[in-house]
Amino acid sequence: xxxxxxxxxxxxxxxxxxxxxxxxxxVESTKEHVRALVRGGADVVELGLPFSxxxxxxxxxxxxxxxxxxxxxxxxxxxxxxxDLREDVDVPLVCMTYFNPIYQYGxxxxxSASDASxxxxxxxxxxxxxxxxxxxxxxxxxxxxxVDESGPLKEACEAHGxxxxxxxxxxxxxxxxxxxxxxxxxxxxxxxRLGTTGARSDVSDRTHGSLGRxxxxxxxxxxxxxxxxxxxxxxxxxxxxxxVIVGSAFVDIVADGRDAADRLEAKARELKAGALDGxxxxxxxxxx
Amino acid sequence: MSSESxxxxxxxxxxxxxxxxxxxxxxxxxxxxxxxxEDGFVDEFRERLADFGGRPTPLQRADRxxxxxxxxxxxxxxxxxxxxxxxxxxxxxxxxxxxxxxxERIIAETGAGQHxxxxxxxxxxxxxxxxxxxxxxxxxxxxxxxxxxxxxxxxVNPVTAGSGTLKEAINATMRDWATNVxxxxxxxGSVVGPHPFPKMVRDxxxxxxxxxxxxxxxxxxxxxxxxxxxxxxxSNTMGAFHEFVGDEDVDLLAVEAGGSGLTIDEEAxxxxxxxxxxxxxxxxxxxxxxxxxxxxxxxxxxxxxxxxGLDYSGVxxxxxxxxxxxxxxxxxxxxxxxxxxxxxxxxxxxxxPALESSHALAYLxxxxxxxxxxxxxxxxxxxVSGRGDKDLDTVIEESDSRDIxxxxxxxxxxxx
Ligand SMILES: Cc1ncc(COP(=O)(O)O)c(C=O)c1O
Numbered sequence: 001x002x003x004x005x006x007x008x009x010x011x012x013x014x015x016x017x018x019x020x021x022x023x024x025x026x027v028e029s030t031k032e033h034v035r036a037l038v039r040g041g042a043d044v045v046e047l048g049l050p051f052s053x054x055x056x057x058x059x060x061x062x063x064x065x066x067x068x069x070x071x072x073x074x075x076x077x078x079x080x081x082x083x084d085l086r087e088d089v090d091v092p093l094v095c096m097t098y099f100n101p102i103y104q105y106g107x108x109x110x111x112s113a114s115d116a117s118x119x120x121x122x123x124x125x126x127x128x129x130x131x132x133x134x135x136x137x138x139x140x141x142x143x144x145x146x147v148d149e150s151g152p153l154k155e156a157c158e159a160h161g162x163x164x165x166x167x168x169x170x171x172x173x174x175x176x177x178x179x180x181x182x183x184x185x186x187x188x189x190x191x192x193r194l195g196t197t198g199a200r201s202d203v204s205d206r207t208h209g210s211l212g213r214x215x216x217x218x219x220x221x222x223x224x225x226x227x228x229x230x231x232x233x234x235x236x237x238x239x240x241x242x243x244v245i246v247g248s249a250f251v252d253i254v255a256d257g258r259d260a261a262d263r264l265e266a267k268a269r270e271l272k273a274g275a276l277d278g279x280x281x282x283x284x285x286x287x288x
Numbered sequence: 289m290s291s292e293s294x295x296x297x298x299x300x301x302x303x304x305x306x307x308x309x310x311x312x313x314x315x316x317x318x319x320x321x322x323x324x325x326e327d328g329f330v331d332e333f334r335e336r337l338a339d340f341g342g343r344p345t346p347l348q349r350a351d352r353x354x355x356x357x358x359x360x361x362x363x364x365x366x367x368x369x370x371x372x373x374x375x376x377x378x379x380x381x382x383x384x385x386x387x388x389x390x391x392e393r394i395i396a397e398t399g400a401g402q403h404x405x406x407x408x409x410x411x412x413x414x415x416x417x418x419x420x421x422x423x424x425x426x427x428x429x430x431x432x433x434x435x436x437x438x439x440x441x442x443x444v445n446p447v448t449a450g451s452g453t454l455k456e457a458i459n460a461t462m463r464d465w466a467t468n469v470x471x472x473x474x475x476x477g478s479v480v481g482p483h484p485f486p487k488m489v490r491d492x493x494x495x496x497x498x499x500x501x502x503x504x505x506x507x508x509x510x511x512x513x514x515x516x517x518x519x520x521x522x523s524n525t526m527g528a529f530h531e532f533v534g535d536e537d538v539d540l541l542a543v544e545a546g547g548s549g550l551t552i553d554e555e556a557x558x559x560x561x562x563x564x565x566x567x568x569x570x571x572x573x574x575x576x577x578x579x580x581x582x583x584x585x586x587x588x589x590x591x592x593x594x595x596x597g598l599d600y601s602g603v604x605x606x607x608x609x610x611x612x613x614x615x616x617x618x619x620x621x622x623x624x625x626x627x628x629x630x631x632x633x634x635x636x637x638x639x640x641p642a643l644e645s646s647h648a649l650a651y652l653x654x655x656x657x658x659x660x661x662x663x664x665x666x667x668x669x670x671x672v673s674g675r676g677d678k679d680l681d682t683v684i685e686e687s688d689s690r691d692i693x694x695x696x697x698x699x700x701x702x703x704x
Binding site: 062066143170196 | 306587
């Protein structure tokens with residue numbers, strides 16, 4: 001099996017996975033922001049496709065999603081944005097969204113066709129995955145799609161050579177972890193703490209426990225939820241993670257608006273440096 | 289397990305991974321305690337429903353409505369359940385289950401405030417900490433219920449996102465649950481959400497049709513021709529229908545809130561109604577695949593109804609399935625018709641119905657006397673899901689601004 005784009009992004013040392021909401025505050029800004037993150041050292045960019053009911057997000061990202069929707073972000077515009085970015089951004093782009101927008105894409109057409117034929121309307125996630133692959137997306141993260149419901153999306157991702165990333169929570173049982181790892185690809189998203197996304201001032205103890213349980217997989221492990229500072233990134237990578245995922249800390253900068261691109265670049269650089277510090281603390285034999 | 293979690297293609301468990309172990313634990317507890325009566329759970333539940341909850345509720349023949357509509361009209365009096373609505377059936381069941389599961393804290397969302405009140409009441413009764421999330425708009429239109437929750441020592445957390453109604457309150461409660469899942473049970477308020485909630489809530493509510501089926505046989509000597517219930521999330525609906533689903537000759541009518549019309553303002557992302565069974569499309573919201581009010585991009589639309597308890601963009605997956613199967617017929621009535629029906633029942637029968645229940649009563653008027661030309665048959669059971677005391681502020685204001693014919697005038701009582 002050949003290594004996927006996402007796995008490859010973790011190959012040269014600890015990775016910085018960054019997240020921003022597509023279309024917040026508008027499409028042109030998002031392009032600038034993504035380029036700035038990559039200049040600052042981001043190895044993967046998660047682009048949020050906004051959904052009106054973001055139940056896994058804290059206040060920072062909830063507000064960003066609202067801004068993006070109010071500014072007119074749609075799945076079509078999202079795909080155009082991805083295709084445009086692909087022209088000069090060469091790190092993998094991941095689509096982070098909820099199941100309903102994926103599922104609805106193309107369903108409208110299927111519905112009018114099926115009204116005529118009388119058959120069931122649902123097309124499933126395939127049309128959106130196909131379009132995303134075409135636009136240049138490397139994988140999906142869908143927080144309201146646990147492994148048990150992931151069959152159709154996983155199939156579509158495989159058909160188009162994309163990764164489906166699963167999230168491991170502090171509450172995840174070993175039994176569920178096994179089921180997840182048997183389907184996971186790209187990297188494993190380790191949710192560092194319970195709750196929703198949002199910048200925090202410390203690293204949760206639970207992160208280390210979660211990482212310990214992931215020894216059994218060769219996939220890269222990236223920790224997210226609450227990371228906002230150089231020291232967090234250092235601590236997490238020193239603790240055995242292959243990367244850190246940072247969202248709200250970047251989205252806060254976007255929300256503030258002033259010199260956003262420059263500050264995003266600087267923040268990415270700071271976090272990436274933290275991750276590199278952490279890697280230098282990891283004893284040799286444990287590094288792969 | 290995953291096949292049982294669905295009703296046809298509806299239902300399922302679409303929630304963040306952090307919640308999945310809790311949902312598996314709940315599924316296990318549901319099967320053991322609720323389905324298999326382990327440790328006598330069901331016996332205790334029934335006993336508490338009787339002694340604390342005031343069950344069984346009467347099935348009352350409505351004499352003047354029967355005369356008006358020229359058929360036998362029976363009212364299932366869920367307004368007489370302790371707390372004033374069917375919501376206690378479910379809240380008591382879930383809070384008790386949370387105790388059996390050893391949880392230390394319960395949380396709930398509420399729209400009309402009836403579910404929040406019932407949960408706060410059950411939590412006080414069973415001595416467990418309780419926090420309720422409620423949309424800002426709903427807090428403003430259901431103030432008496434907010435105070436009732438506070439009386440029972442529940443925290444009430446206002447939710448300001450979106451239009452500040454039930455959908456946003458559910459989002460907020462899910463976020464709390466994802467944070468505190470290890471010691472907290474989420475008492476969801478209707479037959480919505482991830483499996484096992486839709487089945488479990490239906491089971492707790494099906495006491496309504498269990499009683500009604502017996503009672504109508506006694507009183508009318510036969511099964512009804514139709515059962516009519518309002519549908520928001522659909523818990524009083526499924527409760528009133530469940531034991532009749534196998535009786536093919538009994539028509540089941542789910543009356544949705546037609547609001548101010550069934551159109552959709554896509555520009556504003558708003559549906560001026562909450563008729564997701566009649567006008568929704570299949571999608572995934574709050575943990576389940578079901579019929580939803582959404583735009584073609586899959587963004588959920590804000591719903592509207594004069595009645596807070598029906599103001600929701602989704603509906604229970606089992607109802608969506610029964611509608612597709614042709615077993616349940618979705619119909620709807622508008623805000624004005626519901627207000628008229630509110631005053632009509634108060635005047636003719638001496639019962640003040642909840643604005644939610646008023647929708648079911650309004651459909652009766654339309655089917656028997658209005659433009660619907662719908663033969664409900666000779667014997668009709670209408671579920672009066674709750675009492676309307678909580679709605680008086682809304683009714684005074686809305687009756688005035690809309691010129692509702694049946695409304696009494698308060699003008700002479702205006703303070704000088
Ligand atoms: C009296 C009453 N009836 C009906 C409803 C609607 O809920 P459901 O459709 O779940 O019965 C509510 C909700 O709060 C209610 O308070």
